[in-house]
Amino acid sequence: MAQDLLTTLNAAVDAVVVALAGCRDWGPTGLKHGQFGFDLAADVAATEVLQQAGLRVLSEESGLEHGDGPVAVLDPVDGSTNASRGIRYFATSICVVNEREPLAAVVHDHGSGERFEALRGGGARCDGETLQPPEPRPLAECVVGINGWPPGRGGWAQYRTLGAAALELCAVAAGRLDGYLDFSVSGLGSWDYLGALLVCAEAGVEVHDGHGRDLVVLDHQSRRAPVAAPSPLVDELMAVWDRLSGDTAAG
Structure with missing residues (x-):
């Protein structure tokens, strides 16, 4: 099947x-x-x-x-x-x-x-x-993908805002980007990230919601803030997301 x-x-x-x-x-x-x-x-x-x-x-x-x-x-x-x-x-x-x-x-x-x-x-x-599990780099050497506008310095070397979440998350799975964070005001719909989420998971990349919510949602109105990277870098990016965004759950 x-x-x-x-x-x-x-x-x-x-x-x-x-x-x-x-x-x-x-x-x-x-x-x-x-x-x-x-x-x-x-x-x-x-x-x-x-x-x-x-x-x-x-x-x-x-x-x-x-x-x-x-x-x-x-x-x-x-x-x-x-x-x-x-x-x-x-x-x-x-x-x-x-x-x-x-x-x-x-x-x-x-x-x-x-x-x-x-x-x-x-x-x-x-x-x-x-796709093989990508090797995590130290945060200070990372190039990360970002959706939205980060409200401060995240400690990474550089960031890219490319405008297509599915492709940016797949780029993390392929080791082209070191991580991905969503800082957008409204967040992303499940259609934006679910396909790439499975690609990431099967390639050894963890994907979490910044607010700790379930990412697999079938509600057209729900929005999420994906944060992705190989472990243990994902924990650092989650901490950065929390520091820059504040943990105020939405939607």
């Missing part, structure tokens, strides 16, 4: 690639802030494949379908602002969740063509190559 899930997720991502290649509407929809025509085209393409496979869908663009059984948590285009401005750093992320446990995930980088895959208990891969 697990391999069948990956086959379905890859087919859904392939459908998005085709939809985006043929999409002519890259402007705002006017329906929702930050939503573009290509978001809806990608959503329709992926959702059709996922539903045909018998999966319910929780999408950033179209909410959660009621019913029973596994749920495919879908971000049709993660990094929509990048895509709308011609910045080739955006992704499609899908994670299948069963009883609040991630089972399978695919994150596709539309800029580079790289594809990350993960199966619960089956490891993580990038373009078919198994």
